[in-house]
Amino acid sequence: MDLSCTPEEEEFRARLREWLARTLPALPPRPSPDDWPGRRTYDLGWQRRLYEAGYAGVHWDATPSVRLIFLEETERAGAPYVGANFVGLLHAGPTIAAEGTDAQRARWLPPILRGEEVWCQGFSEPEAGSDLAALRTRAWRDGDDYVVTGSKIWTSHAEVADWCELLVRTGPAAPKHRGITWLALPMDAPGITVRPLRTLAGPAEFAEVFLDEVRVPVVNRVGDENDGWRVTMVTLSFERGTAFAGEVVACRRVLAELAVEARKNGRWDDPALRRRLGRLNAEFRALWRLTQWNVSAAEASGGVPGAGGSVFKLRYSHARQELYDAAAEVLGPDCLDLDRPWTPDRLSALAYTIAAGTSQVQHSIIAERILGLPKGR
Amino acid sequence: MRFRLTDDQRALRDGAREALARRFDGRALRAAVEEADGGGADAVGAGRAAGPPRLDRRLWRALGDLGFFALRVPEADGGIGLGLAEAVLVFEEAGRALLPGPLVATHLAAGVVPGAATGETVVAAVDGGLVEWLAEADAVRGDATGAVPLRSLDPLTPLHRVPAARPAPDPVAILLTAAEQLGTAGRVCELAAQHARAREQFGRPVGAFQAVAHLCAGILVRAETARAAVYAAAVTADPADIAAARILADDAAVRGARDCLQVHGGMGFTWESEVHLHLKRAWVRTQRAGGVTESEELLAAALTPETA
Ligand SMILES: Cc1cc2nc3c(=O)[nH]c(=O)nc-3n(C[C@H](O)[C@H](O)[C@H](O)COP(=O)(O)OP(=O)(O)OC[C@H]3O[C@@H](n4cnc5c(N)ncnc54)[C@H](O)[C@@H]3O)c2cc1C
Numbered sequence: 111m112d113l114s115c116t117p118e119e120e121e122f123r124a125r126l127r128e129w130l131a132r133t134l135p136a137l138p139p140r141p142s143p144d145d146w147p148g149r150r151t152y153d154l155g156w157q158r159r160l161y162e163a164g165y166a167g168v169h170w171d172a173t174p175s176v177r178l179i180f181l182e183e184t185e186r187a188g189a190p191y192v193g194a195n196f197v198g199l200l201h202a203g204p205t206i207a208a209e210g211t212d213a214q215r216a217r218w219l220p221p222i223l224r225g226e227e228v229w230c231q232g233f234s235e236p237e238a239g240s241d242l243a244a245l246r247t248r249a250w251r252d253g254d255d256y257v258v259t260g261s262k263i264w265t266s267h268a269e270v271a272d273w274c275e276l277l278v279r280t281g282p283a284a285p286k287h288r289g290i291t292w293l294a295l296p297m298d299a300p301g302i303t304v305r306p307l308r309t310l311a312g313p314a315e316f317a318e319v320f321l322d323e324v325r326v327p328v329v330n331r332v333g334d335e336n337d338g339w340r341v342t343m344v345t346l347s348f349e350r351g352t353a354f355a356g357e358v359v360a361c362r363r364v365l366a367e368l369a370v371e372a373r374k375n376g377r378w379d380d381p382a383l384r385r386r387l388g389r390l391n392a393e394f395r396a397l398w399r400l401t402q403w404n405v406s407a408a409e410a411s412g413g414v415p416g417a418g419g420s421v422f423k424l425r426y427s428h429a430r431q432e433l434y435d436a437a438a439e440v441l442g443p444d445c446l447d448l449d450r451p452w453t454p455d456r457l458s459a460l461a462y463t464i465a466a467g468t469s470q471v472q473h474s475i476i477a478e479r480i481l482g483l484p485k486g487r
Numbered sequence: 488m489r490f491r492l493t494d495d496q497r498a499l500r501d502g503a504r505e506a507l508a509r510r511f512d513g514r515a516l517r518a519a520v521e522e523a524d525g526g527g528a529d530a531v532g533a534g535r536a537a538g539p540p541r542l543d544r545r546l547w548r549a550l551g552d553l554g555f556f557a558l559r560v561p562e563a564d565g566g567i568g569l570g571l572a573e574a575v576l577v578f579e580e581a582g583r584a585l586l587p588g589p590l591v592a593t594h595l596a597a598g599v600v601p602g603a604a605t606g607e608t609v610v611a612a613v614d615g616g617l618v619e620w621l622a623e624a625d626a627v628r629g630d631a632t633g634a635v636p637l638r639s640l641d642p643l644t645p646l647h648r649v650p651a652a653r654p655a656p657d658p659v660a661i662l663l664t665a666a667e668q669l670g671t672a673g674r675v676c677e678l679a680a681q682h683a684r685a686r687e688q689f690g691r692p693v694g695a696f697q698a699v700a701h702l703c704a705g706i707l708v709r710a711e712t713a714r715a716a717v718y719a720a721a722v723t724a725d726p727a728d729i730a731a732a733r734i735l736a737d738d739a740a741v742r743g744a745r746d747c748l749q750v751h752g753g754m755g756f757t758w759e760s761e762v763h764l765h766l767k768r769a770w771v772r773t774q775r776a777g778g779v780t781e782s783e784e785l786l787a788a789a790l791t792p793e794t795a
Contacts, residue, residue, distance in 0.1 A: 111489075111490055111491065111492060111493070111496065111572050111718055111721070111722050112488065112489045112490065112722065113488055113490055113719060113722045113723065114488065115488055119488070175488045178488070365790060366790050366791065366792070368790075369787070369790035369791070370792050381784075384783070384784060384787040385780065385783040385784065385787065387786075387787050387790060388730075388734075388782070388783035388784060388785070388786035388787035388788075388790075389734060389783050389786070391727075391731065391786040391787065391789060391790055392716070392730065392731035392734040392735055392782070392783075392786050393735075395716065395719075395727070395728065395731040395786075396712050396713070396715055396716035396731055396732075396735045397712070399490075399715035399716050399718070399719040400711070400712055400715040400716075402488060402490045402715070402719070403490050403491070403714070403715040403718070405488075405490075406488060406489055406490040406491045407491060409489075410491060418711070421707070421708050421711050421712070424704075424708055425708055425712055470697075470701070472704075473697075473700065473701040473704040473705070474697065474700060474701070474704070476704035476707055476708065477694070477700035477701065477703055477704040478700070480704075480707060481676075481680040481683075481694075481700075481703055481704065481707060482680065482684065483680060483683055483684060483692075483694035483695070483699075483700045483703060484684065484691065484692050484694055484695040485695065486694075486695045486696060486697045486700055
């Protein structure tokens with residue numbers, strides 16, 4: 111067991127740290143959460159800078175250890191979040207890299223890396239959430255196109271996306287997991303309507319997407335027809351495996367800020383609160399160690415994160431909510447003030463136990479795939 | 488960063504597991520409990536008979552031969568010369584097996600108290616307001632004046648209360664205790680999953696019911712999170728990492744054993760099941776080395792503006 115880095119890894123860290131210190135002060139101010147065009151410009155601009163400095167491909171090319179160093183250092187420095195680039199960088203991109211053809215890789219990966227194109231994820235439907243494989247959006251072949259009709263929901267960043275990783279049903283007669291296909295849908299195709307949905311946190315983070323006989327070229331299919339479920343599992347292993355790792359560092363920063371605030375406003379004298387913050391410190395330290403453990407395991411087994419991702423995702427999503435509940439205790443009545451940054455964060459933390467597979471679903475995955483318990487219903 | 492077991496560490500862990508299975512398997516555990524309990528089921532009618540448990544000296548010397556106590560004693564001093572990480576792996580196995588005795592105290596005394604390293608001498612230590620295995624010990628570290636026996640809830644850990652002042656807990660004692668808790672957490676996870684796969688109700692294994700499956704998954708999640716924390720603390724030996732490891736490991740062991748008991752239903756509430764022994768030992772360990780409050784306070788104090 112070794113937690114130290116190789117000289118090459120340390121050198122990577124030092125270079126990145128130096129670059130961040132130089133680059134971050136020159137960034138434009140962050141746009142408001144309601145300003146979607148502004149957010150798109152800002153997030154793509156950040157990606158562009160990463161690209162020009164040679165850090166854009168870290169998510170795909172580097173070893174898991176280097177990827178972890180990248181996430182650790184960018185979070186520690188308070189660098190912008192991937193934001194609108196989330197789907198492109200963290201799952202559509204890796205999926206195309208793993209499952210796409212050379213032509214597909216050449217078409218889609220460079221614009222993601224250069225900060226030119228935004229992707230969204232069209233998996234969920236009104237009648238297919240946790241039971242993702244129950245999706246109904248239909249696609250049938252018409253010459254060199256698929257014709258797609260149906261609707262998607264909770265599609266994050268759909269308003270500003272150029273592309274959508276879309277799951278459609280191509281084999282209506284096949285068993286439900288077998289008739290699914292993974293398509294890259296251009297979001298400006300005729301027949302697409304995007305209706306933003308307001309979230310409980312205020313701004314519209316996600317949208318409903320209606321598809322009315324939308325034509326998608328067959329060359330946009332990643333993987334074989336009716337083999338989309340397997341491709342999707344590759345996507346989800348990335349989503350749960352590493353996508354949240356950097357956020358643990360951010361949570362540790364917030365926790366330390368809470369202690370500073372509590373010392374300032376006198377709440378620190380309450381031993382119950384101190385103990386609660388101490389416990390959260392233990393929790394986030396452990397989650398960071400668990401990340402390192404999972405990453406080391408992935409490195410040993412060839413890169414794809416395993417079911418350990420579900421263990422992490424489940425525990426992390428609850429810890430994050432507890433962190434902001436503790437923030438509310440530190441703030442007292444101010445916890446109701448939307449102008450205190452921890453208040454909106456407390457609201458958006460409510461999504462973590464739902465998005466990317468609910469906690470109940472993660473429990474079932476762990477029970478069945480790790481503990482080998484019989485499949486329930 | 489290669490935060491996973493090396494081949495040598497894996498071999499050490501497997502070897503420790505096998506050696507313990509040979510010398511202290513489920514049957515030996517059961518026999519030890521029955522002896523301490525004064526004849527098991529027969530004692531029920533007779534009220535609580537029997538005295539405190541005896542320490543198996545042959546087992547103790549065998550542990551000495553295996554290098555359990557001398558593990559971290561430098562080779563130059565006749566020890567094995569391994570590190571904290573290896574000790575943690577071995578203590579995890581001891582926790583899994585519910586191995587009885589003042590293991591941590593004797594391990595810490597190796598190289599200091601003559602005979603401790605080889606298992607010739609049994610060493611107890613005053614820890615907080617308690618001493619484990621005082622009557623069986625050949626040597627006691629700390630001031631045990633005025634020790635009064637109490638009726639220990641763990642049949643295999645006799646306890647005395649002591650009025651002496653409490654010295655600051657030794658971080659290594661905290662970490663090795665956390666490693667034992669991790670062993671319990673892993674073991675109860677296996678026991679729960681085994682039972683959930685085998686026991687049938689309503690025509691199917693109870694593990695097919697989500698309420699049960701999710702209890703089992705929760706045990707695993709706590710155990711695996713604790714594992715990362717305990718192993719990392721063994722690598723860094725940082726006091727805050729150690730404090731975090733103890734908080735996570737206490738929680739994983741105690742709540743894991745409780746949920747495991749729940750999964751076992753009525754069988755879990757019987758003396759015959761192994762589950763209560765895990766829960767009771769886990770409770771005993773939560774009182775060691777200062778207890779969880781001190782660890783929480785240490786971690787709160789570690790939250791400084793510099794870490795913000
Ligand atoms: C902020 C946010 C962003 C999102 N972004 C996207 C996106 O970009 N693209 C996308 O495709 N999707 C997205 N989602 C959708 C998300 O993946 C789904 O909300 C999630 O999978 C749950 O599905 P559902 O909402 O239909 O809930 P349901 O599946 O209807 O679940 C309702 C409740 O029942 C429980 N439940 C359901 N099935 C079971 C079961 N078998 N066992 C036990 N309990 C069960 C659930 O845990 C939950 O408590 C997003 C969601 C949120 C909140």
